[in-house]
Amino acid sequence: MDNCSQTLATPPTTTPRGKISIFDTTRRQNMSAIRRLNLISQHISPFSASSSSTTSSSTHSKMPVSTQAAHPLTLIPGPVEFTDEVLQAMATPSQSHVSPQFVSVFGDALALLRQLFMNTDKSAQAFAIAGAGTLGWDFVASNLIEPGEDALVLHTGYFADSFADCIDTYGGVPTQLKAPIGDIVPLDQIEAALKSKFYKVITITHVDTSTGVLSDIKTIAALVRKVSPNTLIIVDGVCSVGVEEIRFDEWDLDFVLTAPQKAIGVPAGLSIFIASGRALDVFKSRKAKPGSYYASLSKWLPVMQNYEAKKASYFSTPPVQNIHALLASLKQILAIPLEDRFAAHEKMSTHVKETIESYGLKQVAVRPGYQAHGMTAVYVPEGVTLPDFLPKVAKRNIVLAGGLHKDIATKYFRIGHMGVSAIGEDREDFTLALNAIKDSLKECGYTF
Amino acid sequence: MDNCSQTLATPPTTTPRGKISIFDTTRRQNMSAIRRLNLISQHISPFSASSSSTTSSSTHSKMPVSTQAAHPLTLIPGPVEFTDEVLQAMATPSQSHVSPQFVSVFGDALALLRQLFMNTDKSAQAFAIAGAGTLGWDFVASNLIEPGEDALVLHTGYFADSFADCIDTYGGVPTQLKAPIGDIVPLDQIEAALKSKFYKVITITHVDTSTGVLSDIKTIAALVRKVSPNTLIIVDGVCSVGVEEIRFDEWDLDFVLTAPQKAIGVPAGLSIFIASGRALDVFKSRKAKPGSYYASLSKWLPVMQNYEAKKASYFSTPPVQNIHALLASLKQILAIPLEDRFAAHEKMSTHVKETIESYGLKQVAVRPGYQAHGMTAVYVPEGVTLPDFLPKVAKRNIVLAGGLHKDIATKYFRIGHMGVSAIGEDREDFTLALNAIKDSLKECGYTF
Numbered sequence: 001m002d003n004c005s006q007t008l009a010t011p012p013t014t015t016p017r018g019k020i021s022i023f024d025t026t027r028r029q030n031m032s033a034i035r036r037l038n039l040i041s042q043h044i045s046p047f048s049a050s051s052s053s054t055t056s057s058s059t060h061s062k063m064p065v066s067t068q069a070a071h072p073l074t075l076i077p078g079p080v081e082f083t084d085e086v087l088q089a090m091a092t093p094s095q096s097h098v099s100p101q102f103v104s105v106f107g108d109a110l111a112l113l114r115q116l117f118m119n120t121d122k123s124a125q126a127f128a129i130a131g132a133g134t135l136g137w138d139f140v141a142s143n144l145i146e147p148g149e150d151a152l153v154l155h156t157g158y159f160a161d162s163f164a165d166c167i168d169t170y171g172g173v174p175t176q177l178k179a180p181i182g183d184i185v186p187l188d189q190i191e192a193a194l195k196s197k198f199y200k201v202i203t204i205t206h207v208d209t210s211t212g213v214l215s216d217i218k219t220i221a222a223l224v225r226k227v228s229p230n231t232l233i234i235v236d237g238v239c240s241v242g243v244e245e246i247r248f249d250e251w252d253l254d255f256v257l258t259a260p261q262k263a264i265g266v267p268a269g270l271s272i273f274i275a276s277g278r279a280l281d282v283f284k285s286r287k288a289k290p291g292s293y294y295a296s297l298s299k300w301l302p303v304m305q306n307y308e309a310k311k312a313s314y315f316s317t318p319p320v321q322n323i324h325a326l327l328a329s330l331k332q333i334l335a336i337p338l339e340d341r342f343a344a345h346e347k348m349s350t351h352v353k354e355t356i357e358s359y360g361l362k363q364v365a366v367r368p369g370y371q372a373h374g375m376t377a378v379y380v381p382e383g384v385t386l387p388d389f390l391p392k393v394a395k396r397n398i399v400l401a402g403g404l405h406k407d408i409a410t411k412y413f414r415i416g417h418m419g420v421s422a423i424g425e426d427r428e429d430f431t432l433a434l435n436a437i438k439d440s441l442k443e444c445g446y447t448f
Numbered sequence: 449m450d451n452c453s454q455t456l457a458t459p460p461t462t463t464p465r466g467k468i469s470i471f472d473t474t475r476r477q478n479m480s481a482i483r484r485l486n487l488i489s490q491h492i493s494p495f496s497a498s499s500s501s502t503t504s505s506s507t508h509s510k511m512p513v514s515t516q517a518a519h520p521l522t523l524i525p526g527p528v529e530f531t532d533e534v535l536q537a538m539a540t541p542s543q544s545h546v547s548p549q550f551v552s553v554f555g556d557a558l559a560l561l562r563q564l565f566m567n568t569d570k571s572a573q574a575f576a577i578a579g580a581g582t583l584g585w586d587f588v589a590s591n592l593i594e595p596g597e598d599a600l601v602l603h604t605g606y607f608a609d610s611f612a613d614c615i616d617t618y619g620g621v622p623t624q625l626k627a628p629i630g631d632i633v634p635l636d637q638i639e640a641a642l643k644s645k646f647y648k649v650i651t652i653t654h655v656d657t658s659t660g661v662l663s664d665i666k667t668i669a670a671l672v673r674k675v676s677p678n679t680l681i682i683v684d685g686v687c688s689v690g691v692e693e694i695r696f697d698e699w700d701l702d703f704v705l706t707a708p709q710k711a712i713g714v715p716a717g718l719s720i721f722i723a724s725g726r727a728l729d730v731f732k733s734r735k736a737k738p739g740s741y742y743a744s745l746s747k748w749l750p751v752m753q754n755y756e757a758k759k760a761s762y763f764s765t766p767p768v769q770n771i772h773a774l775l776a777s778l779k780q781i782l783a784i785p786l787e788d789r790f791a792a793h794e795k796m797s798t799h800v801k802e803t804i805e806s807y808g809l810k811q812v813a814v815r816p817g818y819q820a821h822g823m824t825a826v827y828v829p830e831g832v833t834l835p836d837f838l839p840k841v842a843k844r845n846i847v848l849a850g851g852l853h854k855d856i857a858t859k860y861f862r863i864g865h866m867g868v869s870a871i872g873e874d875r876e877d878f879t880l881a882l883n884a885i886k887d888s889l890k891e892c893g894y895t896f
Contacts (some may be wrong), residue, residue, distance in 0.1 A: 134765075164743075268765045317581070
């Protein structure tokens with residue numbers, strides 16, 4: 001659920017070995033190159049889908065051995081680099097979607113999703129459905145909002161416009177509160193809007209992937225409960241779930257939607273979300289029938305409840321391999337406390353942001369404390385253009401993303417630092433990436 | 449997009465080796481058991497995602513070597529068994545969804561989809577979108593039918609009821625022509641209905657997975673063009689595309705939707721369809737806005753056109769790994785003429801049906817010539833119950849599906865014979881499956 005349509009990645013067809021020379025100028029860089037070969041041109045090891053159930057090795061072992069073929073490092077705000085166990089789970093041999101084996105895997109994945117959302121209240125339900133993050137908007141707009149009802153959409157970038165478009169498609173009436181590019185919507189504006197009329201839902205993009213702006217979900221949710229307690233709190237967590245703190249029960253949220261290919265570290269192909277008991281009650285009492293068939297909560301709620309109870313159920317065939325991969329990744333993620341995972345991402349985010357700023361570059365997200373921890377959006381310096389810069393980075397086997405926000409798309413690039421690339425032990429991804437950015441800027445004629 | 453919720457597969461946790469004894473009664477069975485070990489307890493070979501682009505080896509080599517872990521044979525009407533190359537493609541390392549590498553893979557997959565549908569008319573467009581076969585119904589109902597418009601739904605089993613439900617969700621008015629269980633809708637009834645009023649679309653389930661009834665798309669399409677030339681011809685090809693003959697251009701069809709986990713031989717997780725120039729024109733001239741956001745043709749048409757032209761484009765992040773797997777499978781499928789593929793499936797289908805009937809069992813699909821070639825629905829004999837029979841088959845490492853049509857669900861089971869299990873060289877899948885069925889019936893006390 002991210003564009004990156006400006007990406008100009010044209011990695012070489014040669015193996016990384018062919019690129020060593022660019023690292024040979026100093027001993028440190030030489031070591032870096034060697035570690036790099038361990039990273040992205042690794043030994044081939046026996047492959048068995050049964051390893052899909054193993055716990056994190058490549059994120060915690062001292063000497064990760066990968067089954068992955070050499071490939072450029074994809075360091076965009078999703079899809080991210082995946083662990084070997086997750087990719088091996090994607091290759092799980094065929095299973096009936098109603099076999100006891102798969103029912104158990106799906107049930108376990110749904111139970112672990114609750115942990116990821118810090119949810120224990122069983123009146124809520126987690127969902128994992130074949131689709132994309134975008135489909136989560138359809139679930140909100142076609143089930144929780146009835147035609148003619150008002151939705152307050154907080155705009156911190158590109159994705160609020162799309163969410164509003166989706167709400168309008170199903171007959172809801174979106175009202176956007178737009179922040180200046182790179183900034184947040186002030187709390188007093190939100191409070192005034194909530195007092196002006198009743199909004200059935202408020203939608204908040206936790207991290208807008210087009211700007212890297214981080215919204216303060218906890219504070220906004222508390223404000224909503226105080227000023228308009230019956231307004232459903234909807235969080236677009238596509239670039240935040242798994243990297244930013246989200247306490248679903250404690251913050252009294254109603255619906256958090258996300259996608260697997262960001263901080264959850266699973267290939268794209270799923271719509272993942274959790275709905276509160278309050279949201280499900282609002283849905284059950286709606287007067288109009290749901291506006292969507294495939295995105296109907298009435299079709300999917302019993303299916304998810306059954307699978308979590310380890311009972312086979314059916315509405316539409318689930319993506320068996322993607323669900324195996326989801327379980328494999330959730331086991332790795334939850335092998336350490338979530339607080340430690342958030343802290344590790346924050347540490348890497350600070351390192352990336354400080355290094356970028358030490359190069360004299362500026363972030364799109366202007367307000368300290370409101371900057372995403374899983375990505376950084378950076379303006380290219382005066383005199384450097386994306387079509388010149390990004391291919392030079394790609395030549396160094398690092399894939400970054402171009403701009404996305406239409407008003408500034410040609411003026412900035414984006415770095416994703418989520419998952420194994422950001423917090424995996426013995427990973428050199430960002431030593432390589434930050435050096436590649438520095439060297440490419442030099443090659444573009446930029447002087448530090 | 450198949451239920452099989454009656455599946456009672458409980459394969460042993462021991463490896464297939466532990467099961468040899470059941471095959472030791474005759475030399476033939478012993479040989480069968482040995483070949484079987486070659487099939488489902490195979491050597492582990494080096495794994496590299498690069499092999500996702502290789503052409504069919506396991507379906508054409510004399511001695512297939514698999515990277516797949518030992519597992520029960522899934523012989524249901526989808527998901528089917530997958531080739532090694534397809535599973536390896538599912539484990540492709542991360543790639544940006546707008547990288548030149550992935551854009552090329554997606555573009556090639558869309559071009560090969562045209563060949564699968566026997567389409568050369570460029571006014572049509574093929575689509576592959578993260579989702580499920582079910583989502584194809586939403587694309588039809590929310591884009592090609594406007595609120596209040598009539599849809600004629602031919603009912604040959606469970607899935608017509610669901611398609612009608614989907615059409616109703618978006619405001620269309622479905623009228624069902626229902627055939628008796630196991631039979632087809634007579635042409636004269638279809639003609640009378642088409643003459644009674646104008647239907648915006650007619651929907652035909654090519655193979656209803658709940659009954660195994662095969663509809664004669666070619667003849668029905670010709671009738672529609674003669675009687676009601678402006679009615680859009682919609683084919684639900686979920687259990688037919690890749691196994692049954694479909695000539696999209698020659699038969700003048702307007703929309704064929706399918707899913708990957710059946711005869712296309714790719715894990716579930718995609719909604720695949722092709723829309724004719726006529727269908728796209730009807731969509732472009734609709735007065736009401738599309739009823740769905742995620743399933744909007746206006747969002748996806750330019751994206752598919754761009755990817756097929758090898759240009760990056762974005763609406764929602766595509767499932768990179770599933771698309772790699774789709775390309776790998778399409779290359780294998782199209783390595784031989786489609787006519788040969790259809791003939792090979794028909795040969796296996798005849799073998800399965802004749803063997804089943806030689807056991808004294810009866811098919812649900814009663815009319816010769818109107819029986820699916822990728823699956824067989826079979827009534828259990830008098831005195832045998834599914835909860836007794838299916839686990840006995842599963843003990844023999846063969847996973848079959850239970851009944852699905854609600855009126856007869858407890859009275860029949862279903863066998864899927866699509867893809868590599870059915871037509872792969874040196875595969876013993878159906879020697880094993882038919883023996884397992886025979887031995888399990890005996891164990892249930894059935895006398896031949």
